[in-house]
Amino acid sequence: MADKPVSIAVSVWIGYEPILLARSKGWLDERQVHLVEVASATDCLKLLAEGKVDGAALTLDEALIGRARGIPLSIVMIFDVSTGADMLIARLGIKQLNDLKGRRIGYEPGAVGALMLDQVLRAAGLKKEDVKLVALAIDKQHDAWTHDKVDAAINYEPVASQLLASGGHKLFDSRQIPNTILDVLAIRGEILDHPHASAIRQLISAHFRAIGHLNRNPQDAAYRMATHLGLSPANVLSAFKGLVLPDAVNNYRLMTGPSPELLRTARKLSEIMVKNELLKQDDTMISLIRADFLPTDFQAN
Known part of the structure; x- marks a missing residue:
């Protein structure tokens, strides 16, 4: 020992x-x-x-x-x-991933946020230039959502549930990238x-x-x-x-x-x-x- x-x-x-x-x-x-x-x-x-x-x-x-x-x-x-704990929440008008084109996506610019963003854009057939990226710490996302500063956001609990309760819906989660x-x-x-x-x-x-x-x-x-x-x-x-x-x-x-x-x-x-x-x-x-x-x-x- x-x-x-x-x-x-x-x-x-x-x-x-x-x-x-x-x-x-x-x-x-x-x-x-x-x-x-x-x-x-x-x-x-x-x-x-x-x-x-x-x-x-x-x-x-x-x-x-x-x-x-x-x-x-x-x-x-x-x-x-x-396996689903990390996700993209979008406003109801964004019905599928390619509807993100031209929209404002909030994400935490650390590696997990960058990884999720990369996979979301890949699944949507989009590039970074096709969307408006908004760097947002996880604890700022609910406020940004409430004040209509983003159209979608990459996050995890408990913020995800807050956005879902505020009229969002889940478009993508980490089950799709096991x-x-x-x-x-x-x-x-x-x-x-x-x-x-x-x-x-x-x-x-x-x-x-x-x-x-x-x-x-x-x-x-x-x-x-x-x-x-x-x-x-x-x-x-x-x-x-x-x-x-x-x-x-x-x-x-x-x-x-x-x-x-x-x-x-x-x-x-x-x-x-x-x-x-x-x-x-x-x-x-x-x-x-x-x-x-x-x-x-x-x-x-």
Whole structure:
């Protein structure tokens, strides 16, 4: 065992809740793993850059940004995959995607927003020049919608429900681009070697145990998560809609093989990020994926 526990930065997001559930249930060995709770992914990247934490829960694009900044991150597990949680909401007069031509589309100019915009335009047969782009932080979208500053917007819960309740309808969501938008556990490369390897494996196993508990006892899990998320237990369960939490077998399926699905997704995302000037150059993908920390007794045949 290492002298001090491996430290992992975690921000507030429904997809990261199982690892906090594992801690509250006593399944996470806090002698080996210390969770550092922070306000945002920006804080996670800052702590990683400063060497104050050994890893973090990040979106895939954030992991690529960290690597571009010189932080040697490797992905050891996938927390969640968006299956409808990210969407395009449009006003009722916009009945199909190609009706977006000449319209104002609000989107958050980070990588997920850029990725969704790219896929929406591709599905609509349009180019960026065919629409009017409005850069909008997620917390500004409802106000912009209410004041008729946008005709459509790319977003996620709880903003999506607010726009739907304000007369919008869903035209596109992340179910149409499966296994593309996801959250990962990213660890600094030097931490992955002995004597820290057992701590990483313990963390991952505790996460999968918590997912099993969530699936078998959703009410108990939701009750434990509610206070941290600031939601009612019922709203916690509805918040998981639109997300898939891959178990060990599905993590193994997405992260291994001659051409892992996660690697293909990362390459596609890297290209989109370069095109949108979120990265200066494509990620080399060297040491991006380390699937060898997944529990071997769950590996698919």
